Amino acid sequence: MALTLGGLASGLQTTDIINQLVAVQGNSQTLLKTRQTEQNSAVSAYSSMLSSIGSLVTQMSTLAKTDGWATTSATSSSTSVSATATGSVANSLTFDVTAVAAAHSVISDGSVSSLGANVAASGTIELDKNGTKTSINVGTGTLSEVVSAINSSNAGVTASAVQTSPGTYRLQISSTTTGSASSFTVAGLSGFSGASGAMVPLTTGTDAKIRVGDPATGYDITSSTNTFTDVAQGLSFTVSKVESGVTVKSAVDTTKVSDQISGVVTNINNLLSSISSNTAWDASSKKGGPLLGDSTVRQLSQQILSTVAGLNAPGLSVTSGGQLQFDKTTFDTAYKSDPAGTMAKYGASSSFAAASGTAASATYTNATAATQAGTYGVNVTSQAKAEQWQVIPPNSGVVGRTVALLRGTTTVKYDIPANESNVDAAAKLNTMLAQQGMGITASADSSGGGITFTATNPGSAGSFSVTQTETAGGATYGTSTQKEEGADIKGTINGVEATGIGNILSVPVDSDDPAAGLSVQVTSTAVGNIGDITYKPGLAQQFGSLFTQMSDSQTGSLVQAQTTAKAQVKDLQTQIDAWTDRLEAYRTSITAKFTAMETSLSSLKAQQSSLTSFFNSSSSSSS
Structure with a gap:
């Protein structure tokens, strides 16, 4: 009878067995990979929402600036x-x-035969425009030189040599501005062939x-x-x-604004839809979204809807499906009947309660997304002051008085005639100052015959200087005195030292105070506590604050949630890599065991073969 061990050395699929054993051990790694995939999906979902929120922050910042609504x-x-x-x-x-309106212009009464003809024998002409006299050097005094010198003088006029017929030229000078104040006279011209040989009116400057x-x-x-x-x-x-x-x-016309609001609503609805899909549970597939159970995004969705519901901004409402709805007709009607109230609902508003016995006011002018709603005390330590100078009149009979005002790179000069009153001089100076956009007004002093110049707006930015030159017989008379130096307001808001520009106080934007970024325009004749301002952010400001809190690169709730998810992805990868090494070691271990088993079985098989041969040989001999 033959002895057999059943082919143990070659009958087993050891490779498959090893792979299955490793796979069983690798179930833990597979679970880790599944969790990592889920966390990567969460990271992508956070990134998509943060991108949408970033765009919304920009949109809200624009919408909140209601003074820029072109309506x-x-x-x-x-x-x-x-x-x-x-x-x-x-x-x-x-x-x-x-x-x-027409510009003042003059033309020579007569003519000359060429551009080289001399029309200014003294080599100098004088232009008098509203009392401002400009001496112009015209070289040898040819017509060509006169035209060139006038056009280079920046005296507010232009000149041209007009050829009325072959070999006949006349000089035309025109003001560069229109209006009755554009009139001027020119002295020092001669040599034209006309009856007077002087310049005569061509057109009269009129308003x-x-x-x-x-x-x-x-x-x-x-x-x-x-x-x-x-x-x-x-x-x-x-x-x-x-x-x-x-x-x-x-x-x-609310088209631009309503289109802007519609765009905001569309983007917010897209964000709400994203939150809904990323946090939903699919009963049929038994799977949830990548942010299922995430309280941060759920809270964001609730805050968006509750903000809209609580503000009751015209035209904006919440649907039963958890979306926003904008009705342009309702918005148009509300805006046309109450533009200020509608702007306040979407932008921001403020109210002020003056301290007892204090004549003061403070109005919100600007805020940031970090500015929180609240009531804040306003304290003025020094008031804003407008720059002010006074021109003191010279001794009686002194002529050649010139007043010059300089602000930045702009200068206005006026030669005051000796017999002109300070009232008339102030009126003429106001016209000149307005034309140059100097931001300065002149007023005649009630006594003493002087003129006082005052910056239109208070603050250091309105500073200017005044000089007065009056010379007669080598002696100088009269002075120009700075009566008030332009100064910015100083004070605090909610106890925080504020920056003053003109009469506007601003809390630094990097302050950790709830009023950070709040700017208010102050009008007060008193110093100290002037009262309390209550700031109430509208829809855009509240959304701006909410979205900034979510997306701030350092403290944003969604940013922190995304950072946590990224850290989990990294940690899971470390665990996955560790399992890879562990499974490789396990594979090596069981492979060695199976190899040893195969070796043992192979040895047994060889022994079996020898025994079989021995017994078969013994049986034959017995026979």
Whole structure:
């Protein structure tokens, strides 16, 4: 009878057995990989939401600046009158254009035969424009040199040599500005062949004029240019010819703002949908979204919906499905009937309670997403002051008085005639200062005959200087004195030292105070505690604050949640790598054991073969 061990050395699929054993041990690693995949999905979901929130922060910052809402459009009944509108108030004005603005110009009474003809024998001419005298060096005095010198003088006029016929030239000088104040005279020219040999008027500088109402009971409005600004609130227009019955209108146009709000609503709804899908449980697949159970994003969704529901901003509501809805018609109606109230709902608003016995006011002008709603005390340690100078008149009879004002790189000079009153001089100076946009006003002193100059706005930025030159017989008379140095307001808001610019106090944006970033415009005649300002953020400011809290690179809730998820992905990878090494060692170990087993079985098989041969041989011998 033959002895057999059943083919143990070759009958087993040892490779498959080893793989299955390793796979069983590798179930823990597979679970780790599944968790890592889920965390990577969470990281991607956080990234997508943070990207959406980043865009919303920018949108909210723009929407919160309600003073930039371009909400009016203008129309004109005449093609020769163009109108523009600003602000948020509808308006209308009907008028007759009775005159258009013209620039003053003069022309030589006679002519010369060539550009090289001498027309200024003294080599110098003097231009007098509204009392400001400019001496112009014209070289040898040829017509060509006179034209070039005038055009290079920056004296507010331009010159040209007009050839009226072959070999006949006349000199024309025109003001660079229009209006009655553009008049000027020129002295020192000669050599022209006309009856007087002097410069004669060509056109008279005139103001543009409109008549509002009928000829008997109406009123006139003038402008040194053809543009009339804010004649009716928020409505400006430019005329170009004389005509009657012109009507200009401004109408509230909310298209730009409502489109902006619609865009915000769409993006917020996309964010809400993303939160919903990422936190949902699918009953059919028995799987949840990557952020299932995440309280941070759930809280964000609830805060968005509760903010909208609580503010009751015109046109904006919450649907039963947890989305926002914007009704443009409702918004338009509310804005047209109450623009300030509607702006406050979307931007921000403030109220002020003055301290007892204090005549003061404070109004919110700006805030950041970090600024929290609340009531904050305003304390003024020193008031804003407008720069002020006084020109003291010289001794009686002194001539050649020149007053020069310098602000930045702009200078205005005026030669005051000896017999001119300080009232007339102040009036002329105000015109010159306004034309140069100096931000300074002149006023005649009630006694002493002096003139006081005051910066239009308070603060150090309005600083300027005044010099007065008066010389007669080698002696100088009169002085210019700084009566008040321009200074910015100083004080605190909610006890925090604020930065002052003009009469605006601002809490530093990097302050850890709830009022951080709040700016208020202060009007007060007192120092010390002037009262409390209550700041109330509207929809855009509240959303801006919420989204910033979620997305701040250091402290944002979503950023921290994403950082945690990334850390978990990294930690899981470390565990996965450790399991890879562990499984490789396990595979090596059991492979060695199976190899030893196979070796033993192979040895046994060889012994079996020998025994079988032995017994078979013994059996044959017995036979």
